[in-house]
Amino acid sequence: MKKEENEAASWTICLECRGRGKKSRRLRKKVRLRYQMALDQFKKTKREGTAPVRPNKHQYLCLNCKGSGLIHSASPPIADKDNYPHVAIIGGGIGGVALAVACLHRGIPFTLYERDGSFHERSQGYGLTLQQARKAIKGLGVCSLKKGVVSTRHIVHTTDGKVIGEWGMRKWMQQEAKTSSKRTNVHIARQSLRLALIEQLGGHTAVQWGHQLVDFKDCKGEGVELNFKVGGEMKAAKAGLVVGADGIRSTVRSLLIGDDITPLRYLGCIVILGICPLAALEGLDSDLLDSATVFQTANGNERIYMMPYALDAVMWQLSFPMPEKEAKALSAQGARALKEEACRRTQWHDPIPQVLAATLDTQVSGYPVYDRKLLETEWLEKGGQVTLIGDAAHPMSPFKGQGANQALLDALALARGISSECGAFSRWKAVGIRDCVLTEFEKEMFARSASKVKDSAEAAQFLHSEIVLYEGDEPRGRCLKSKKA
Incomplete structure (x- = not known):
């Protein structure tokens, strides 16, 4: 992402494109007539066969x-409580905060509820790689990620340090190939991105901290009644729309469709994470630690992935197959046991052993890897004025780096849907928020995220197999797709 200074503290939607970022160009007369003729013919045949598909209008970037x-x-839009539903966002993670920001910019009233007592109650967390969501960040009013780091090289090694794959901007430039900025990724600490979004809201006071959702009840067209546990006492609230953004173990999802239908699905491996400051590696000379290189090393069973966490730190992620019971037991033993297991398994080429050894126990965490079966539309239809985004809707393994990206895209898409389909001249109050907004939003979300869930689950398998040792200058999953094709 280009390093820009944020020129203003507040934003509102662009009226020329109605906040979409794109404008639609009218279909050519020839295209409209062809569709109309096909539709007329379909009607004449008493709707036998396949109905013609209405052509989509050509979209182009809004220059404004x-x-x-x-x-x-000059100031945030005033929330339009008369024409928009009040949105209750459950969960103050990346997706929840992003949705709150997108609502703020569009004058959609909202309340953001988070179970944690404060921003700092959650651990430092892991690093994120922004891929498709790089552009979505600007759609959330964040022009500059000051703590973001752009990687320009990705290398794959065997455990003895042999390079078996390399790609990225630096390699393409050396080969005088096309050097599109679209191919770069931005790495940033999860909490740094979350803080940048919370600052868009005006600070930590915009979040209702310490609110643990207990249950909710649909009031049949008159909103949703929610009950929270706050400081040991019960507190009630009401909203026109409830959005579960509360993660893989979502309370909203559990209350809405139950855990039995889509239980957690173990993907057969455990992940151990660590964050190491470069200052702790003084005297270690390695071009892999230049704050612009991502590398992974594997042997067909264990696999470590190391990327810039910040300009002065790296994050490592070790993963390997393990029975679920053993993975839970190891995770429960805590940071020291996880670090010892990681060090034992990775006496490989430099700088891997040194980085792991220099990582403090307090910066180590680990967990068994899960996802869930893909949601089906009818499971959410009964929810009426309730929907899900992010990991609450489509949890996935971390191996494709898509969790945060999809959550950001979900948040922006939902806010844009509410802004477009509700308002002064909308019939959403008579028809219902589900028919006006949620059905179409969920359809798009499911279509976009389904392949990411599937690819992430497959990556949990092939990254711990001989496939990862394939020699070629491309991501490890690409060769697998080529073979399948």
């Missing part, structure tokens, strides 16, 4: 907002 859907504003 440069595709972000936002323009600078």
Whole structure:
């Protein structure tokens, strides 16, 4: 992401594109007539066969907002409580905070509820790689990720340090190939991105901390009644729309469709994470620690992935197959046991042993890897005024780096849907928020995220197999797809 200074503290939607970032060009007369003729013929045959598909209008970038859907504003828009539903966002992680920000920019009233007592109650967390969501970040009013790091090289090694794959900007430039900025990724600490989004809301006071959702009840077209446990006491609230953004073990999802239908699905491996400051590696000279290189090393069973966490730190992620019972037991033993297991398994090429040894126990965590079966539309239809985003809707393994990306895209898509389909001239109050917004939003979300869930589950398998040792200058999953094709 280009390092820009944020020119204004507040944003509002671009009226030229109605906050979408794109504008639609009218279909050519020839295309419209061809579709109309096909439709007339379909009707004449008493709707036998397949109905013609209405052609989509050609979309192009809105130059007024440069595709972000936002323009600078002297102050945040005033929440339009008369024309928009009040949105109760359950969960103050990346997806939940992003949705709150997107609602703020569009004048959609909201309340963000988080179970944690404060921002700092959650551990430092892991690093994120922004891929498809790089552009979505600007659609959330964040022009500059000051703590973001752009990687320009990705290397794959065997355990003795042999390079078996390399790609990225630096390699393409050396080969005088196309050097599109679209191919770069931004790495950032999860909490740094979360803080950047919370600052868009005006700070930590915009979040209702310490609110643990207990249950909710649909009031048949008159909103949803929610009950929270706050400081040992019960507290009630009401909303026109409830959005579960509360992670893989989502309370909203459990209350809505139950855990029995889509239980956690173990993917057969455990992940151990660590964050190491570069200052702790003084005297270690390695071009793999240049704050612009991502590398992975594997042997067909264990696999470690190391990436910039910040300009002065790296994050490592070790994963390997393990029976679920053993993975739970190891995770429960805590950071020291996880670090010892990681060090024991990775006496490989430099700088891997040194980085792991220099990582403090307090910066180590680990967990068994799970996802869930893909949601089906009818499971959410009964939810009426309730929906899900992010890991609550489509949890996936971390091996494709898609969890946060999809959550950000979900949040922006939902806010844009509410802004577009609700409002002063909408019939959403008579028809219902589900028919006006949620059904179409969920359809798009499921279609976009399904392949990511599937690919992430497959990666949990092939990254711990001989496939990872394939020699070629491309991501490890690409050769597998080529063989399948």
